[in-house]
Amino acid sequence: MDARDVLRARLLAWSDLVAAEQSCAAPDRSVDAMAAFLHRHAHWLCAHAAAGDIVAEIAETTAKAKRAAYPHRTRKFRVGGCVEPQCDGSLVAVIQPHEQLLPSEVRCDIDPEHSWPAHRWRELDRRVGRQNATGGDRWLTVVEVSKLWGLSTSNVYRLASVNSWRRRANGRRVYYYEADVLQSVG
Incomplete structure (x- = not known):
């Protein structure tokens, strides 16, 4: 409900801005009517000084609505110490939901350069095995x-x-x- 209310409020604010500055009738207050109205005036909005703000607000609102509609969460858990030499970080597995566009990965919590996407997990496992065999954590x-x-x-x-x-x-x-x-x- 919160996502819906935020969406409606933002569409209303931008519709009112367009209607006031373009001296045209404001749309009906339904989400569909306001979205269609803003779509019709998209070229004018793109040239407006507040174009960056509208894009940021719509992107934020879209993300909030997607989180509400698709509540699958990214799972994170610690899997061990970082395998890179002289790194005191911990490796954290980041498992993305099935429909997420971002890939799952294992990454260091200290150095973002220490990162292994899912297709490199076998390599990481071999490194952990070698580290254990050579006196690292057992x-x-x-x-x-x-x-x-x-x-x-x-x-x-x-x-x-x-x-x-x-x-x-x-x-x-x-x-x-x-x-x-x-x-x-x-």
């Missing part, structure tokens, strides 16, 4: 934690939940941050 599977500490897998999941172990997923496989595991059971 992540353990549920089975590894279970075997190393003699726990049932259900206890591993319970401990991970109770102790808020950092986790990441690769497909269906879940990994837990070794330092968090060691702090709880080591």
Whole structure:
């Protein structure tokens, strides 16, 4: 309702401006009539000093209406430390809704240059694997934690939940941050 009210108010304001400055009759106050009126006067509006303002307001109003009509939200979650050397940032997965034009990506929360679109996620996974193999942060599977500490897998999941172990997923496989595991059971 808010988006509709904002749309109606903005169409009304711009219609009134056109009617006053063009000395013509204002349109009916329906959204359709005001939109058609503004469309008929689009060339005049484009030459007006406030053309930038109308474009910005209509774009903002359109975005608000789309968010109201299509409430799917972008999902964001932390997936681990940045893999770039000397970067203390965290990698954040940004998963866009299905119908969104922007691509999903994994990006660093500190350096925007550290970014991997979805088509490069395998490359990123290999880098994470190499980093783990060469002494970077180590992540353990549920089975590894279970075997190393003699726990049932259900206890591993319970401990991970109770102790808020950092986790990441690769497909269906879940990994837990070794330092968090060691702090709880080591």
